[in-house]
Every structure is written in structure tokens, then in C-alpha cells.
Amino acid sequence: MKSKKLTQNPLFLPLVCVLLVLAVNAVYDLSQGKAFYEFFITVINDQGLLTGRLVTILNRGSEVAILAIGMTLVVSASAGTDISVGSVMSLCASFCCMLVAGFGVSSVDDVAIPRLLLGLLGALVMGCICGAFNGTLVAYLNIQPMVATLILWSAARAIGLLLCNNLIVYVRTDAYGVFGGYIGFLPTPILIAAVCIAVVSLVLKKTAMGMYIQSVGINKKASRIAGLNSKRIIFMCYLLCGLCAGIAGIVASSRITSADSNNIGLNMELDAILAVALGGNSLGGGKFNLAGSIIGAYTIQAITTTMYNLGVSSAVAPVFKAVVVIVIVVIQAPPVKNWVRKHTAARPAAGKEAAHA
Amino acid sequence: MENNVVLTMRGISMTFPGVKALDNVDFTLRKGEIHALMGENGAGKSTLIKCLTGINDFEAGEIRVDGVEGTVKNHSTQDAQSVGISTVYQEVNLCPNLSVAENLYIGREPMTAFHTIDRKTMMKKADELVKRLDIKVDVTQNLENYSLAIQQMIAIARASDMDCKVLILDEPTSSLDDGEVEKLFKVMNQLKEEGVGIIFVTHFLEQVYAVCDRITVLRNGTLVGEYPIADLPRVKLVAAMMGKDFDDLASIKPEGFEAQKDTPMEIEARGLSHKGTIKPFDLDIRKGEVIGLTGLLGSGRSELARSIYGADRAQTGTLKVAGKEAKISQPLDAMNLGMGLLPDDRKAEGIIGDLSVRENIILAMQAKRGMFRQLSRAKQEEIADEYIRLLQIKTATRETPIKQLSGGNQQKAILARWLATDPDFLILDEPTRGIDIGTKTEIQKLIIQLSQQGKSIMFISSEIEEMLRTCNRMAVLRDGAKVGELEGELTQERVMAAIAGGADNEK
Numbered sequence: 111m112k113s114k115k116l117t118q119n120p121l122f123l124p125l126v127c128v129l130l131v132l133a134v135n136a137v138y139d140l141s142q143g144k145a146f147y148e149f150f151i152t153v154i155n156d157q158g159l160l161t162g163r164l165v166t167i168l169n170r171g172s173e174v175a176i177l178a179i180g181m182t183l184v185v186s187a188s189a190g191t192d193i194s195v196g197s198v199m200s201l202c203a204s205f206c207c208m209l210v211a212g213f214g215v216s217s218v219d220d221v222a223i224p225r226l227l228l229g230l231l232g233a234l235v236m237g238c239i240c241g242a243f244n245g246t247l248v249a250y251l252n253i254q255p256m257v258a259t260l261i262l263w264s265a266a267r268a269i270g271l272l273l274c275n276n277l278i279v280y281v282r283t284d285a286y287g288v289f290g291g292y293i294g295f296l297p298t299p300i301l302i303a304a305v306c307i308a309v310v311s312l313v314l315k316k317t318a319m320g321m322y323i324q325s326v327g328i329n330k331k332a333s334r335i336a337g338l339n340s341k342r343i344i345f346m347c348y349l350l351c352g353l354c355a356g357i358a359g360i361v362a363s364s365r366i367t368s369a370d371s372n373n374i375g376l377n378m379e380l381d382a383i384l385a386v387a388l389g390g391n392s393l394g395g396g397k398f399n400l401a402g403s404i405i406g407a408y409t410i411q412a413i414t415t416t417m418y419n420l421g422v423s424s425a426v427a428p429v430f431k432a433v434v435v436i437v438i439v440v441i442q443a444p445p446v447k448n449w450v451r452k453h454t455a456a457r458p459a460a461g462k463e464a465a466h467a
Numbered sequence: 468m469e470n471n472v473v474l475t476m477r478g479i480s481m482t483f484p485g486v487k488a489l490d491n492v493d494f495t496l497r498k499g500e501i502h503a504l505m506g507e508n509g510a511g512k513s514t515l516i517k518c519l520t521g522i523n524d525f526e527a528g529e530i531r532v533d534g535v536e537g538t539v540k541n542h543s544t545q546d547a548q549s550v551g552i553s554t555v556y557q558e559v560n561l562c563p564n565l566s567v568a569e570n571l572y573i574g575r576e577p578m579t580a581f582h583t584i585d586r587k588t589m590m591k592k593a594d595e596l597v598k599r600l601d602i603k604v605d606v607t608q609n610l611e612n613y614s615l616a617i618q619q620m621i622a623i624a625r626a627s628d629m630d631c632k633v634l635i636l637d638e639p640t641s642s643l644d645d646g647e648v649e650k651l652f653k654v655m656n657q658l659k660e661e662g663v664g665i666i667f668v669t670h671f672l673e674q675v676y677a678v679c680d681r682i683t684v685l686r687n688g689t690l691v692g693e694y695p696i697a698d699l700p701r702v703k704l705v706a707a708m709m710g711k712d713f714d715d716l717a718s719i720k721p722e723g724f725e726a727q728k729d730t731p732m733e734i735e736a737r738g739l740s741h742k743g744t745i746k747p748f749d750l751d752i753r754k755g756e757v758i759g760l761t762g763l764l765g766s767g768r769s770e771l772a773r774s775i776y777g778a779d780r781a782q783t784g785t786l787k788v789a790g791k792e793a794k795i796s797q798p799l800d801a802m803n804l805g806m807g808l809l810p811d812d813r814k815a816e817g818i819i820g821d822l823s824v825r826e827n828i829i830l831a832m833q834a835k836r837g838m839f840r841q842l843s844r845a846k847q848e849e850i851a852d853e854y855i856r857l858l859q860i861k862t863a864t865r866e867t868p869i870k871q872l873s874g875g876n877q878q879k880a881i882l883a884r885w886l887a888t889d890p891d892f893l894i895l896d897e898p899t900r901g902i903d904i905g906t907k908t909e910i911q912k913l914i915i916q917l918s919q920q921g922k923s924i925m926f927i928s929s930e931i932e933e934m935l936r937t938c939n940r941m942a943v944l945r946d947g948a949k950v951g952e953l954e955g956e957l958t959q960e961r962v963m964a965a966i967a968g969g970a971d972n973e974k
Contacts, residue, residue, distance in 0.1 A: 318833045318841045321826055325819045332816045335778055335808060336884065337799040337834030397821050 123447075124389050124405040127438045131412045135163070138420060160295045163415065171411030172299035173199070173358040173375070176306050177382035178407040180241075180351030182391060182398050186327045187347040188248055189395030190255020191383050194262035197270075198240040198355040199375030201262075203363030204270030206233035207279040210286070217280040226285055234356045240266060241352015245345035263379070271371040280368040290365030299361050306357060307404055310350075314400065323347060327395035381410050388438055409438070471498045472533065473632045473664040474552075479518055479528035488514045489525065492690045494683055496633060496664040498533075501655060503675045504668045506685035507708050507764055507929075512668050515685065516635055520547045520554050533632060553626035554635040559618045561625075563611035568593035570610050571625050600624050600654050616647030620654050627658050634658065635666045640674060652678050670765040671946050672701060672967065686710050701967035705763070709931075709963075730754040731790065733892050733923040736775060738784035744770035747783055748949035750942060752892070757914060757924045759934040762944035762966055768927045769811050771944060772894045775925075776808040777801045789891070802835055805891035809881055809898055811927070813874065817881045820870035824862050825851035827869045827880050832887045854883035858909075875906050882910070893917065894925040899933060911937050931962050943968075 132149060139148040152162035177195050184192045210229035211218045240262055247258035284291075289298055314320040325333045326340045334340045355375075362374045387393060388409055389402025413434050417427040440446055474496040481489040489511050496502050506512050517523035519530065521541030529538040532550050541547040544554065561570045568590050569576075577588040593606040602620050610618055619639055626634055636655070640648050655665060655678055667679060675682065675696075682699055684691040684707045691707045699707070730753045740747040745767045752758050760768040774781040777795035786793050788804045795801045798808070810816035819827055828851045833842055842850075851865045858879040862872055869877055878898065885893055895914070899907040914924050914937050928934050934941065934957075941953040943965040953965055 316841060318836075318838050321822070321830070321833065322838055325822060325826075325830060328821045329815075329819045332810075332819055333830075335798050335810055335816050336819075336831045337802045338830075339797065339799060 120390055120399045121402055121405070123442050124402045124409070126441065127388060127409050128405060128412070130438070131409060131416060131434075135416055135419070138416075154295050158295055159292055160297065163419070165297065165300075167408060167411045167415050168300045168303075169297040170299075170415065171408045172303040173362050174378060174381045174385055174410060175303045175404050175407040176354050176358040176361070177378060178385040178389070178403040179306055179310050179400065180347075180354030181382040181386050182389070182400055182403040183323055183347040184255070184351045185383075185386050185391060185393055186395055186398035187323045187344045188255050189327060189393070190248065191379075191386075191393065192244055192259045192348060192351045193256060193379045193383075194240065194244060194259040194266060195351065195355040195358075195382055196375035196378040196380075197263050197266035198237060198352060199359035199362055199378060200369075200371050200373075201240065201266040201270040201273075202233040202236045202356040202359035203374045204274045204279070204369040204371050205236045206230060206360060206363060207281050207369035208273045210281050211279050213273070214275045214277075215279070216277040217282065219282050221281060221283050221285065223285065226281075226283075229281075230360060233360050234353060237352045237354070237356020237359065238349055239352070240355065241349040242345070244352065245348030248348060249341040249344035267371055270369070274369055274371060278368055278370050282367050287364055287367045289360055290362070290367075299365075302357065302361055306354065307400075311400060320398075324397055328397070382407070384435065385410055388435075388442075390442055472496070473498050474519075474533070475531045476515070476519065477529050477531075479515065479525050479530075481514060481518060481523060481525040487688055489518070489688045491528070492685065492688070493693075494690075495693065496666060497681075498664055499659050499662045500680040501659055501665045501667055501678050503679040503682045504666055504685070505670075505675065505682055505704065505708055506691075510685040510708070511688040512685055513637070514688070516554070516637060516666070516668065519552060519633075520544050520635065548629060551630055551632035552635065553629055553631045553633070554637065555619065555622045555626055555639055556637050559615065559622050561610055561618060561622055563618075564609060566607050566609055567597070567604050567613070567621055568606040570621055571596060571606070571628065575629075596624055596628055597621075600627070600657050602650075602654065614647065616643045616650055619643065620651060623651075623654055623658070627661075627663060631663060633664050633666065635668070637668045638670070639667075640669060640671060648674065670763060672704065672763070673946050675704075676701070684708055702964055705963055705967040708763075730756070730921075732787070733789060734775065735787040735790075736784065737786075739774050739781040739786060740783045741770060741774045741779045742782055744779060744947060745774055746948040750775075750949065752923050752925065754891075754923055755918050755921045756940065757918045757926055757938045759938035759941040760925065760927045760944060761931065761934060761941050761962055764929065766944040766966075767947040767949075768944050769896050770947070771942075771949065772808065772896055772925055772927060775801070776806055776894055778808060778810070799834060802831065802888065802890075806894065807831065807885035807888055807890035807892070808894045809878075809885055809896060811896040811900065813878055813881065813900075818869050818877050821868050823866045824855070824860065824869050824872065824880050825865040828854055828883045828887060831884045835888055850887055851883075854880075854887065858883055879906070882913075890922065892923045892925070894927075896927045897929065898926075899928060899930070907933065931959055935959065935962070941965075 135149045136146040140146050149163050152160060152165055155161045181192060181195065184190070206229040209232045210221055210226055244259050244262060247253045247261070248255050289302065291298055293301060322338055322343050326338060326343045330340045359375065363369050385406035386403045388406030389399060389404070391398050391402060413431055414427065417430055418424070422430055472495060476492065476494040479489050479492045492511065492515060494515065504512050504515070514523060518525040519541070521543045530540065532539050532552070535550050539550055541550070541552070547554070562573070565573065571593045572589050577585045577592065579585040590606060597604055597606060600620070602617065602624060604613060604617060604621070610621065623634070623636070640651060643651065659665060667675070669675060679696055681693065681695055682704065683693045684704065686708060732751055733754045734750065734752040736748065736750045738747040738749065748771060760771060762768050770779065773779045775786065777798050777800055780796055786795065793804055795804070801808070819830065825847055829842055829847045832850070836842065848865065854860065855862065855865060860872070860879045860883065861876050869880055872880065882898065898910050911933060914926060918924055926934060926937055938957065941957060941962065942949055943951045943953060945966065945968050950968055951965060953961055
């Protein structure tokens with residue numbers, strides 16, 4: 111009976127996916143003569159920084175995890191995806207660096223803290239503006255989410271480039287680099303992602319926002335009759351999604367202490383959407399599970415890191431990644447789920463075994 | 468086949484899974500007549516039309532069309548068109564971005580010797596066609612430049628030009644205003660003169676008496692009868708549609724309590740309207756009063772209620788709630804004034820299917836509190852449990868998704884949602900539809916109980932008996948307008964006479 115409860119947990123399948131990736135790692139490590147728990151070995155190296163494969167994944171996966179928060183809400187409320195987040199990341203990064211360095215300046219080495227704060231604030235505001243733009247189109251003008259966000263998908267990156275006067279703007283100060291670097295021994299992006307996740311989770315728990323969003327996503331008309339302002343709720347989700355893109359943009363830009371408009375956040379919207387799907391959320395809107403999306407985000411990063419670890423060249427890595435994603439998505443497909451459920455119902459012992467694996 | 472008959476359908480039967488949709492139905496259409504096909508929703512009007520146009524595959528019976536050897540069995544609308552049966556639906560199925568002429572001849576354009584479209588001839592023929600039917604349009608203009616009524620007429624012109632013997636108009640007037648309807652009738656009469664047989668499906672009684680020559684009434688998939696228009700006055704038509712023999716109606720005395728005369732006003736509506744659904748109306752409702760809205764389906768009952776509640780924002784008029792001027796632009800405004808609306812379409816506007824019974828029950832209460840003042844989980848569970856017990860909602864647990872409940876239990880949960888908000892004015896639109904008889908009685912009792920607590924109730928139901936049992940007063944609606952109120956002793960006869968209205972009501 112216990113196994114049945116476990117398989118019905120919405121996080122069951124996303125966790126199985128993580129285990130799958132970990133298993134691949136373990137097998138590889140064993141074949142290389144290392145310990146099977148190599149993956150989890152975390153040490154503080156000679157420079158006093160936390161390192162290890164797990165740390166790398168958590169660190170590198172931060173941006174997608176942050177984007178996945180906003181994307182989950184957008185998908186739930188509007189049954190559509192915000193494909194502009196990657197471009198908006200780039201725009202926010204460019205705007206931030208432009209504010210810090212000044213227009214037309216290609217590189218600064220020394221920046222006053224107030225100026226830096228202005229840049230960071232600017233990036234967040236820019237993220238909110240982009241989110242509000244998408245939200246207005248989707249919620250109030252009833253434009254399909256894909257089409258509405260396509261505008262900024264193509265335009266935001268270019269606007270960022272314009273703001274930077276077609277340059278890659280460098281902000282070479284430690285104060286800026288810290289957001290993509292380390293605080294003490296801990297990689298800052300992990301901390302930022304953790305704070306974002308904690309804040310949103312807390313809001314979802316302490317307010318009725320989660321129920322509002324799901325209610326609107328499941329039945330917009332009925333929600334309106336029951337007194338919810340469906341349009342405003344959808345708008346709010348897009349706004350939050352834009353803000354998340356702004357935060358992710360700062361992290362990505364800080365890692366390279368510059369605003370590389372052409373590369374920051376490139377194709378990252380697709381990873382964010384994939385994270386939501388891997389987390390077991392329906393892209394048709396309605397019920398959502400934020401924890402699932404976060405797990406999904408880190409799973410994607412784990413796959414990538416594992417690929418490099420296995421020595422797969424970066425040129426062919428996407429092919430392997432695709433194969434893994436296919437497997438994960440198929441496992442979660444309703445017909446397969448039903449088949450498994452039938453199977454485990456007939457042979458409860460087998461179900462228990464699978465659950466303990 | 469008789470000389471003047473263009474279409475006969477004999478013994479048509481058809482079954483949908485679990486339902487006998489049509490049972491041995493006959494229908495006869497003569498040359499140059501406008502024949503109304505009447506019946507309440509689910510009576511089988513659309514099913515019969517679909518059998519004729521080849522969308523439905525009927526199981527038994529035969530169809531004969533004048534000029535076609537043997538029986539006709541259509542398998543597609545193209546088949547139907549080839550034997551001279553054309554249909555114009557409620558929604559216009561034309562291309563708004565093409566010109567009127569192109570729409571008229573799309574798919575059958577006149578060609579030149581070089582196999583290109585002969586635009587000149589097309590324009591000329593199109594112009595002649597619209598002139599013949601007295602439709603005032605420029606055929607070179609795009610269709611989207613014209614009103615819905617004109618578009619509807621272009622669709623009819625197109626249908627009538629395709630060597631049409633039988634023209635089916637399925638609810639063509641539901642989105643038109645009075646003036647537009649007049650124009651449409653002119654075109655219909657023109658076609659009638661030309662000998663086309665027209666089947667007119669509508670739920671507007673006035674319109675039936677304005678243009679039709681004959682009426683066929685269906686009820687629950689069976690034929691009630693075919694009548695010349697003069698032999699079937701409105702009251703009898705309503706009785707035929709509802710399945711009550713008018714002369715035999717036993718008058719049921721309303722039980723319970725007297726109309727409230729001296730309590731203060733809860734709702735005072737003046738000239739409220741919503742374009743296309745409900746014409747301006749005045750309505751007063753006192754505290755503790757149960758007012759019934761009656762009329763046929765589609766008469767504007769739900770729409771009247773929705774315009775008060777802000778579900779369809781009223782475009783004209785003023786509303787006072789408990790004596791104070793109120794501005795309602797969305798349902799939440801109405802809720803904050805103490806209103807609640809249980810919508811008639813439970814699936815589309817009532818339940819939030821994937822959410823639990825608990826969440827569905829507390830949703831409106833939470834919405835009133837606002838997003839940031841969340842009800843504690845313990846409080847939510849307490850409220851949910853209380854109403855599950857009070858209304859005897861049958862559910863596995865309070866966390867079961869509501870879509871897994873039966874229709875009646877879903878309805879109770881939605882009712883619980885509104886009771887939880889402790890409303891002063893509760894609108895119940897068909898609260899007992901699809902509910903077993905025991906639950907129906909419970910809901911009726913609940914209505915009386917609420918009114919005794921001083922709450923005002925607006926009750927809409929297709930079942931007159933049920934309204935007679937609970938209402939103090941009734942407002943009567945017909946064709947999207949409030950046409951009167953009934954007070955004092957309410958009887959089925961009075962109500963049905965009022966629903967039918969017109970000349971019969973005057974005597």
C-alpha cells in the first residue's frame with residue numbers, strides 16, 4: 111500500500127528521472143574505477159571554494175531553475191509558454207551593464223556601489239517591464255501566449271544590443287562578479303536560486319495565489335464568476351516570469367562580468383519550458399507543482415554535465431540530451447503511466463520493488 | 468409524392484449512445500412555405516436537421532425529395548446540396564476577407580475560355596442576385612464591411628442560388644436585432660414567393676408567428692404534431708413544447724408564505740441591459756423575497772440575472788443594492804455587495820474540475836477575502852466538512868477532485884461555495900437541473916429557509932411546478948426582454964399564458 115502512495119505522489123516521476131541520471135553517473139564512475147558515490151563528493155578546494163560534480167550542477171543550473179519558477183506559473187495560468195525569457199535575460203543584462211558603464215562605454219574597471227545598485231535595479235525593472243508587456247498582450251488583448259511572447263523573443267536581444275551600442279560591455283569589478291561567483295565558499299548563483307525558490311514557495315504557501323493561478327488555469331470563466339480577476343492573475347504571472355528572467359540575466363551576465371547580448375540566455379527559454387514539462391506539469395495549464403519544475407531544471411543541467419563528464423563532445427551532446435529527454439518524457443506520458451499503474455496494481459510486489467529502487 | 472410537396476421524412480429514428488434522440492419522426496415540407504421546427508433544447512430539432520443534411524446517420528426511416536428518384540440518404544452536406552438542400556447556420560460560414568461576389572460564387576466561379584475566373588460575369592451575376600433578393604450591398608466590397616445580418620443574408624442568397632428546393636435556417640436570428648430580423652424576413656418571404664420550402668428553426672415565438680405558415684413540434688425526440696399556424700395559438704404551442712396539455716392543467720397553489728410587502732428593497736434595477744442578450748429592464752426585489760424568472764429557454768432569463776451580477780457587464784441603466792447606488796463591472800464587485808450567482812452551465816462556469824471539493828467550496832469566500840488573506844488550512848477544512856455534511860455531498864474525501872463527483876454532488880458543492888460567502892442576494896440559475904428528485908426537494912427547502920433568514924433569492928428554473936412551490940413573485944421574459952410580472956396567486960395556467968404572451972394573453 112505504501113508503494114502505491116509513493117507512485118501517486120506528483121514528484122515521483124521527476125525524482126525517478128533524477129535517479130536515472132544519477133544511476134548513469136554511478137555506472138560510469140564504477141567503470142572508471144571510482145566510487146559510485148563520486149557524484150556526491152563535495153569538497154572545499156585549496157582556494158577555499160566548494161567544488162564537486164553536484165555543486166557544479168546546482169551552480170550551472172541556477173538560471174534555468176530561476177526561469178522555471180516564472181515559467182511554471184505562466185504555464186499554469188495561461189496554458190501557454192513565455193518563449194521570450196532567454197531574450198529578456200539578455201536585454202536585462204545589457205541594460206544593467208549599460209547603466210553601470212554608461213552608454214557607449216565598452217569597459218569599466220572601477221564602479222561605485224550606488225551606480226552598481228542602480229544597474230541591478232534597472233535590470234529587475236526591465237525584466238518586469240518585459241513581463242508586463244507580455245502579460246498585457248496575453249491577458250488583456252487575448253493574444254496567444256506563443257505569438258505574444260514571440261515579439262520579445264525576437265526583439266529583446268536586439269534592443270539589448272542597441273542599448274550597448276553594438277558592443278560587448280565589460281564591468282570588470284569583483285562587486286559585479288560576485289553574483290556569478292562565490293560568497294565565501296558557496297557559489298552565489300546557488301544561493302540566489304535558493305532564495306528565489308524559497309520566496310516564491312513561501313508566497314504560494316502563505317497566500318491564496320497558488321489556488322488562484324490554478325483555478326484560472328483550469329477554468330477561466332468559472333473563476334471569474336467565483337470572483338477571481340482572471341485577467342489580472344494571468345498578467346501577474348507574466349510579470350513574475352519577466353522578473354525571474356531579469357534575475358537570471360544578472361546571474362548569467364555576472365558570471366562573465368559582461369553583457370554579451372548574442373549569447374546570454376540563448377535558447378534558455380526552451381530549457382525552462384522543458385524543466386516545467388520534466389517536472390510533471392501539464393503544458394495545458396491548471397494544476398502545477400513548483401518543486402517538480404525545479405527538479406526538472408536541475409535534471410537538465412545534470413544531463414548536460416554528465417554528457418561532458420562522459421567525454422561526449424559538445425557538438426554531439428545535444429543528440430544524447432535529446433535521447434535522454436525522450437526517455438524521460440515518455441515515462442511521464444499518460445498512456446505509459448496508465449500502463450505502469452495497471453501493471454503495478456496487478457503485481458503489487460513489483461511496484462514495491464520499483465519504488466525502492 | 469403530392470404535387471406541392473418538396474420534402475418528406477418518414478419514421479426517422481436515431482440513437483446516440485444511451486439516448487433515443489429521434490423516435491419515428493415524420494416531417495413534411497411543401498413548396499413555398501415557411502415551416503417552423505419547434506421544441507425545447509434536446510427535443511431533437513438539430514438532430515433531425517442533421518439527419519437531413521447528412522451530418523447524422525439515421526438508423527431507420529426514409530427521406531424523399533421532389534425531383535429525385537427513390538429515397539435520399541445524404542452522407543455529407545455536399546450530398547445534401549446536390550439534391551437541393553441548403554443550410555444556413557447560426558454562425559456565418561463565409562470568408563469575411565473576400566468580397567461579397569466572391570463569397571456568393573466561391574467554389575463555383577464562372578470561368579472564361581482561358582480557365583481563369585471571369586470576374587466581370589461574376590460581379591454581374593452577383594449584382595443581379597442581391598438585387599433580386601433586395602439586399603442593398605455593393606458586391607465588390609469585402610464581406611466583413613457588412614453587419615452580421617447582411618452577412619447572414621448573403622449566406623442565404625448563396626444557398627438559394629444553388630438550385631435550392633429546401634432551405635434550412637438554423638437559429639438565424641439569435642444574434643440579430645429587431646431591424647435586422649425584419650430585413651431577414653423580407654428575404655425569406657421573397658424566396659417563399661419563388662417556391663422555395665424553408666425550414667425555420669428558432670426559439671423566438673414572436674418570429675414564428677410573424678413569418679411561418681406551419682409548425683412542427685418535437686418533444687424528447689418524438690413528434691408532437693404538425694399544425695397550420697392558425698390552429699396553434701401561442702399558449703397551445705408552449706403547452707405542446709413543454710408536454711403539458713393546457714386544458715388539463717391542475718392549478719397548484721403556492722405553498723408557504725406571502726409576498727413580502729414592507730421589507731426594504733435589496734435590489735432596484737432601472738433600465739439595465741446588455742446588448743444582444745437582454746433589453747433594458749426594471750426590477751425590484753425586496754429583502755427576504757424569492758423571485759422567479761420564467762420564460763422559455765433563450766428568453767433572456769439567465770442573461771437578466773447575469774447583467775445584475777456583472778457576469779455580463781450591464782451597458783445601460785442603474786442598479787441600487789440595499790438602497791445604495793452600486794457600480795458593478797465584474798463579478799467580484801457584485802460579491803462584495805453580498806451577491807452570489809450559481810450559473811446554469813455547471814461544467815463551463817461552475818466547477819473548477821481539477822481542484823478539490825474543499826478548494827471549490829472555499830473559492831468564492833477566499834476571493835472575497837483577497838489573495839493575501841488566505842484562509843488557514845484548518846479553517847478551509849472545517850468549512851468544507853461543514854457543508855459536505857449539511858448538503859450531504861457524496862464524495863470520497865474532501866480532497867477528491869470535484870470532476871470525479873456526480874453532477875448533482877458537483878452542484879451541491881457549488882451551492883456550498885455560495886452559501887459559504889453568506890450572501891444577501893443569491894441568484895440560482897437552474898440549480899436543480901440534472902439532479903435527482905430527493906435533492907431537488909432539499910434545494911427547494913433550502914431556498915425557502917434562506918428567504919426566511921431575510922435573504923433575497925432569484926430563482927430560475929425550466930420546471931414551473933418547482934418555481935410555483937418556492938417563489939413569491941415571478942418576472943416573465945420573452946425574446947430577450949422582461950415583459951411582465953406575476954403576483955398574488957401563481958398558477959401554472961397564469962404562468963404559461965404569460966410565457967406565451969401575445970394576443971392570447973389579452974383575453
